Amino acid sequence: MAEHGAMFVGRDHELECLGEEFRRTRAGLPRLVVVEGAAGMGKTTLVHRFLGTCGTPNVLFTDGDEGETLLAYGTLIRLFGGPAGLPPQLAALGAPAPAGADGPDGLPDPLAAGAALLDVLSERQLTEPLCLIVDDVHWADAPTLRALTFCLRRLRVDRVLTILMLRDAALLPGPEGLLRLIAADSTRRLRLSGLRAPDVEAMVSGLGGGAVSQRAAARLVAHTEGVPLHLRALLEEVPLNALDDLAQPLPAPRSYAMLVLAKVARCAPAVRELVSAVSVLGLSCPLHLAARVAGVDAPLQALEQAVSEGVLLERSSSRGPVAAFAHPLIRTAVYRDLGPAHRSALHARAALVAESEQARLRHRIGAVAGPSPELAAELAELGRAQVRLGSFGSAAEHLKAAAELSGDPAPLAAEAVEALLLDGRVEEAAALTAALPERAHPAVRGYALGHLAMVRGQVEEARAQLSTAWDRAGPPESGLAARAAQQLAMLYLVRGEGRQAARWADRARSSPGYRFSIDYNRYTQLNGLGISGEIEAALAATANLPSPATASIAELDALLGRGLLRMYSDDLPGGLADLSGTVAACGERSVPFRMLAMAMLGQIEYRAGRWEDAALHTETAASVADDADQRWLSPVCHALAALVPAARGDWPLAEAHVRAAVANGGAGAGNGAGDGAVASLAHACSAAAHLAAARGDHARTVEALEPLLAVKLHDIVYEPGVVQWLDLLVDALIGLGELDRAEDRLVEVERLAGQRGRRSALATAARCRGALHAARHEVEPADAAFTTALAHSGLAGLPFDEARLRLAYGRFLRRLGRRRQAQSQLELGLGLFTRLGAVPYTDRCERELSACGLPRAESGASPLLRLTPQEQAVARLVATGMTNRQVARELVLSVKTIEYHLGNAYAKLGVSSRVALTTKIRAPMD
Numbered sequence: 001m002a003e004h005g006a007m008f009v010g011r012d013h014e015l016e017c018l019g020e021e022f023r024r025t026r027a028g029l030p031r032l033v034v035v036e037g038a039a040g041m042g043k044t045t046l047v048h049r050f051l052g053t054c055g056t057p058n059v060l061f062t063d064g065d066e067g068e069t070l071l072a073y074g075t076l077i078r079l080f081g082g083p084a085g086l087p088p089q090l091a092a093l094g095a096p097a098p099a100g101a102d103g104p105d106g107l108p109d110p111l112a113a114g115a116a117l118l119d120v121l122s123e124r125q126l127t128e129p130l131c132l133i134v135d136d137v138h139w140a141d142a143p144t145l146r147a148l149t150f151c152l153r154r155l156r157v158d159r160v161l162t163i164l165m166l167r168d169a170a171l172l173p174g175p176e177g178l179l180r181l182i183a184a185d186s187t188r189r190l191r192l193s194g195l196r197a198p199d200v201e202a203m204v205s206g207l208g209g210g211a212v213s214q215r216a217a218a219r220l221v222a223h224t225e226g227v228p229l230h231l232r233a234l235l236e237e238v239p240l241n242a243l244d245d246l247a248q249p250l251p252a253p254r255s256y257a258m259l260v261l262a263k264v265a266r267c268a269p270a271v272r273e274l275v276s277a278v279s280v281l282g283l284s285c286p287l288h289l290a291a292r293v294a295g296v297d298a299p300l301q302a303l304e305q306a307v308s309e310g311v312l313l314e315r316s317s318s319r320g321p322v323a324a325f326a327h328p329l330i331r332t333a334v335y336r337d338l339g340p341a342h343r344s345a346l347h348a349r350a351a352l353v354a355e356s357e358q359a360r361l362r363h364r365i366g367a368v369a370g371p372s373p374e375l376a377a378e379l380a381e382l383g384r385a386q387v388r389l390g391s392f393g394s395a396a397e398h399l400k401a402a403a404e405l406s407g408d409p410a411p412l413a414a415e416a417v418e419a420l421l422l423d424g425r426v427e428e429a430a431a432l433t434a435a436l437p438e439r440a441h442p443a444v445r446g447y448a449l450g451h452l453a454m455v456r457g458q459v460e461e462a463r464a465q466l467s468t469a470w471d472r473a474g475p476p477e478s479g480l481a482a483r484a485a486q487q488l489a490m491l492y493l494v495r496g497e498g499r500q501a502a503r504w505a506d507r508a509r510s511s512p513g514y515r516f517s518i519d520y521n522r523y524t525q526l527n528g529l530g531i532s533g534e535i536e537a538a539l540a541a542t543a544n545l546p547s548p549a550t551a552s553i554a555e556l557d558a559l560l561g562r563g564l565l566r567m568y569s570d571d572l573p574g575g576l577a578d579l580s581g582t583v584a585a586c587g588e589r590s591v592p593f594r595m596l597a598m599a600m601l602g603q604i605e606y607r608a609g610r611w612e613d614a615a616l617h618t619e620t621a622a623s624v625a626d627d628a629d630q631r632w633l634s635p636v637c638h639a640l641a642a643l644v645p646a647a648r649g650d651w652p653l654a655e656a657h658v659r660a661a662v663a664n665g666g667a668g669a670g671n672g673a674g675d676g677a678v679a680s681l682a683h684a685c686s687a688a689a690h691l692a693a694a695r696g697d698h699a700r701t702v703e704a705l706e707p708l709l710a711v712k713l714h715d716i717v718y719e720p721g722v723v724q725w726l727d728l729l730v731d732a733l734i735g736l737g738e739l740d741r742a743e744d745r746l747v748e749v750e751r752l753a754g755q756r757g758r759r760s761a762l763a764t765a766a767r768c769r770g771a772l773h774a775a776r777h778e779v780e781p782a783d784a785a786f787t788t789a790l791a792h793s794g795l796a797g798l799p800f801d802e803a804r805l806r807l808a809y810g811r812f813l814r815r816l817g818r819r820r821q822a823q824s825q826l827e828l829g830l831g832l833f834t835r836l837g838a839v840p841y842t843d844r845c846e847r848e849l850s851a852c853g854l855p856r857a858e859s860g861a862s863p864l865l866r867l868t869p870q871e872q873a874v875a876r877l878v879a880t881g882m883t884n885r886q887v888a889r890e891l892v893l894s895v896k897t898i899e900y901h902l903g904n905a906y907a908k909l910g911v912s913s914r915v916a917l918t919t920k921i922r923a924p925m926d
Helices: 010-024 043-054 072-076 088-094 110-124 142-152 176-183 197-206 216-226 227-236 253-265 270-279 287-294 299-308 329-339 340-353 357-367 373-389 392-405 410-420 425-432 444-454 460-473 480-494 498-510 521-531 537-539 553-568 570-585 593-607 611-625 632-648 649-664 678-694 698-708 725-735 739-756 761-777 779-798 798-815 819-836 838-851 869-879 884-891 895-909 914-925
Strands: 031-036 059-063 128-134 160-167 190-191 284-286 310-316 320-325
Touching: 010 031, 010 043, 010 160, 010 190, 010 570, 031 176, 043 128, 043 160, 043 253, 059 160, 059 611, 072 142, 088 725, 110 142, 110 632, 110 739, 110 884, 110 895, 128 320, 142 176, 142 537, 142 611, 176 611, 190 698, 197 216, 197 227, 216 227, 216 329, 227 253, 253 270, 270 284, 270 287, 270 299, 270 320, 270 329, 270 340, 287 299, 287 320, 287 340, 299 310, 310 838, 320 329, 320 895, 357 373, 357 392, 373 392, 373 410, 392 410, 410 425, 410 444, 410 593, 425 444, 444 480, 480 498, 480 521, 480 678, 480 698, 498 521, 521 537, 521 553, 537 553, 553 570, 553 593, 570 593, 593 611, 593 632, 611 632, 611 649, 632 649, 632 678, 632 838, 649 678, 678 698, 678 725, 698 725, 698 819, 725 739, 725 761, 761 779, 798 819, 798 838, 819 838, 869 884, 869 895, 869 914, 884 895, 895 914
Parallel strands: 031 160, 031 190, 059 128, 128 160
Antiparallel strands: 284 320, 310 320
């Protein structure tokens, strides 16, 4: 392993592993390598040695900074050498905050930053494989890590080798998505241990010390545990001939800090003060700032001596000389040696010269010696302002700091928990909640614990804690009552109790301290009314909403709710307008809100037959739910993401989503829902049933839906137009010959459809009735039921449901011997299935048509059916005239992945150009 220069000893296995991963990357397989090891173990040196041997100049390198963990995107900005070096896609990261804003307000959210980073990586890998290196990941800021996670999860066939260096992955607090990537079987993990005696002998020789005895080498290894940084420090301080002298004790490894401080002590007073100032400012800083904090008149001379003693390094920048520590351990040793009074004074001076509000506040916090109500109030007000602007990550950090400086930390800590949860940082919120003092007000503890339990999907625990918060809410100005009521409203929505959800949403709106900016109040209220059958009244209350582009936060919230109401009531164009506009306009809302909006948009797109868009939006929602550990909605997102691949016969993808949905939304005792999450259960069971139905497996369909039969609540499970499952159950029971059971269930479907009067529900009920009559050989009633279903279906506008109806009617007609009428229905159904790409269903239509035995017109089946769903999505967008880069941005994939899918599409369709591809698929599309 190399230490400061060209010398390199040991680590042959690790080097070979890195070389192997780079060869895989060169072949087009993106790889992730995690290098772990204690401080001073040589992680950075190993990676630099690898970079020197692999021969690629295409490297992006950055590192975390212990002093800048609260600086949003600081680590990502350093990847490009500072704000001036940011590429256009990430230019917003280096832009100054808008007038009147503090901290990182106005910066893109981590998901947008991750998409932009993906775009940059696509460009950088075009000519050479790219090595993306992140050192000291444990000190990287949270927005950078979340953006990085979003980007890495979307590398498919890219020539990108990512190397993450950190001390211990087990201690990394998050984000959850990154922890899953690190733990994945495909990730290569290298754990560095201490050097062995032969390596130490080689190190001594490489340092010019000559030969060292085996006994001396063994003594060094035992004394330092082989840590290269400690070895190097001891070899610089201890004469070589003393290593064999057992009577002469060696400095303990923990005294590395003492060796550093000994070097500092040899410096002049002004130099020591400059070094102390740099340690307060960070790992590196502009020399002129350090001089002002230190009060040094001749900073260049002071820096020169610090460099000669090996304490600091000199670097250059466009703003002049930069003073930097050669290693974080050196900075840590200096900073920790500062006395409390000295440290406080330096931070106070640093606050006066800080160049950003973020840095000023950090130093003011470092300058205080204990509780500071004045500073706590300032930080709290800043945090709340950032919440209102949607900057939840920055708000959380300021609220946490305010809590630490407050005489009563619990209330502000609870607000920080809320901001962390809205920012998708669940594990950090859990750690902060666990640290709440037992003596904290019951309402404060109840709200923090309840909100956390809600996000984690622990519905019954959340209800108990949030009820405590509501019952003992404390002072009205705290807003705890309003916030507890709103979480209870969402909780009852998750439980499938719509009227209760709407009732609690009303209580939240009428409680003191209610704020539109941090909840989904109108959505919760409207959806609660919708799933309990009161759609008309709810729609009447939303008649005067503006367009999403001009909507306020509260109005955007209501538009999300109205979009679902319109979907439930078969107004698909209106629902699409509301939900697509909400997704486009909700960039400043919380992570849960954006995820929810994306999932609901995908749901209505699926019903409207816009399956490419539906697949994109539901996949993205499920990915975000996993990355941000949103377990309360993850089952719903995965269930919705399973629908398109299931209907198209993409079994592996559909199965993966169904497994994820069922695992987190499974069944239990009582009402059938694990921990009371009826909404998750309903969607998970529905997704599993759709998959089984697409495969024609009636027994599996019934098995998938059994848990819902135990649910006694009317809302969400039985309300027509919300979750589709009863018709799947009736179809499967008819297929199994269990006609009496099918009749019992069908009566419930017909009753509710008649009460609501919605076209889609009436069409579904009539189709099922026709199939049941057909199974009983009751010809005239069956024909009449199918005819009624067609009349309703033509007005409902659900292409997949209509296609299934025509397939069922055509099958019935063929078996009666009415082959020409059957052929007409089957060909109409085939056209719809073909346009959707529903391969299993097109196969069934084809079999029925073949059984008709009549001549057929030339098939207009789309050539897109030869492609996988991913290839179809790429081909369709290319056919609209998009470039590969535009397609990559639309699908949030790398350009390399788009090129891969496009190449496969060319081969399967027998074309070699974009023009030919467009010609090939446009006619069927038109």
